[in-house]
Amino acid sequence: MRPLRKVIRTVGRIEYDERKLATVNLKVEGWIERLHVNTTGQYVRKGEPLAEIYSPELLSVQLEYLNLLKWRKERSYRFQREVEFSWGDRYGTTGKMQTSDMDTLIQVAQQRMRFWDITDEQMKAVEAKGEPMKTFTIHSPVNGYVVQKPAVQGKRVEPGEKLFDLADLSEVWIIADIYVHELPMIKPGQPARISLSFFPGKEFSSRIDYIYPLLSSETRTAKVRFILPNSTGDLKPQMFAKVEIKIDLGKRLAIPEEAVIDTGERQIVYVDRDGGYFEPREVKLGLMADGMVEVIKGLKAGEKVASSPNFLIDSEAKLKGITQ
Structure with a gap:
């Protein structure tokens, strides 16, 4: 009986952390009036403006919202006048019902705008100004880099059409291939050392984060995932890395x-x-x-x-x- 140790050496590739990818699209038809982000690879922060969108549907729902607010204000004034002149017993109940119905319609209009990604702050701005905004600003949902930009100024876009793909590279994945006969020896949590030829003499420490359940019929390998912090941005997707997993198999x-x-x-x-x-x-x-x-x-x-x-x-x- 002797201690048996296995060292698995393989090659991995740096990829985006899929949990930190975001796609920006529209839920209504519209036109891109102005782009704030003009190039692929540009870094944007969460909340930063990406584009200005004109949409007849968004313009219509704003007008509807403003008319409902105006109607409620007028109806509220009438109701107060009716109460002042002691008509409340005759018209008060009806007035309250109409006001309640208008509140419901306003809430429905607000919810429609939220479904189309109009924020509460933008709705308040429309209400304060008393007139609809011709264009609405699309903001970045995450910190990250623009990795795809189908958006072009003046372009007509359909609902669901992609405008931007954003990737947060503060962490990256290393995806490595492990042969089928080595799979019984590995499990999530096992330590690994990762090195790149781009950074000679430097090693990164990581652990097996996930073992994919599918096997390649061509290479007879399964993919294994590691996670590396990347606050400096030095690790780029599609870089290749050497992966070394040392496994203590115990006495055998x-x-x-x-x-x-x-x-x-x-x-x-x-x-x-x-x-x-x-x-x-x-x-x-x-x-x-x-x-x-x-x-x-x-x-x-x-x-x-x-x-x-x-x-x-x-x-x-x-x-x-x-x-x-």
């Missing part, structure tokens, strides 16, 4: 790989029986690590096996001898 019965003769159907080792006699024995093998291979069945702890440097077998014996 293991022998050198060269001690095993693989006939294609069986794995044979030669057990030292003293006096120059070696007994061929079939074994069942497990994990391989650092030139050692685990023996699951066929050997006992303490038994000695011959390795190729000090025990040579004639090639004809391999084919015709007891290994068959």
Whole structure:
């Protein structure tokens, strides 16, 4: 029995953190009157203006909202006059009902505007000004870089059409491929070292964050994700990285790989029986690590096996001898 350690070395690629991507689009038809962000790669902060949009639908709902506010104000004045002249018993109940109905209609109009991403602050500005705004400003929902910009000034856009893709690069993912026979040895939380040729002599520490459940039919590998902080922005998506995962497999019965003769159907080792006699024995093998291979069945702890440097077998014996 001996401690068995495995080092998995693979190549990873830096990718965006999918949880920190944002797409900016419209929920109504409109035209881009003005762009505040003109180039891909530009950095924007959350709340920063991206574009000015003109939309007949947004203009219409503002006019409806203003008319309802005006109607409620007039109706409230009439109701007060009716009360002052003691008409309340006759018209008061009806007036209250009409005022309540108007409040409901105003709330419906406000909710429609919210559904179209008009903020409460913008609604208050419309109410204070007493007239509709021709254009509405679209603001950035996150801090990040503009990674795609289909938006062009003057362009007509449909509901759901993408205007900007934004990516927050304060953290990035490293996606590495792990071979299927190595998957049983890894699990989330295991430490890893990551290095990039762009930063010689520098290593980053990380841990396995997630093991993807799908296997590539072409490479027989599964993707494994690591997360790295990137406050300086030095780590760019699509950079390649070297990934090293050191795994302590615990104490296991293991022998050198060269001690095993693989006939294609069986794995044979030669057990030292003293006096120059070696007994061929079939074994069942497990994990391989650092030139050692685990023996699951066929050997006992303490038994000695011959390795190729000090025990040579004639090639004809391999084919015709007891290994068959």
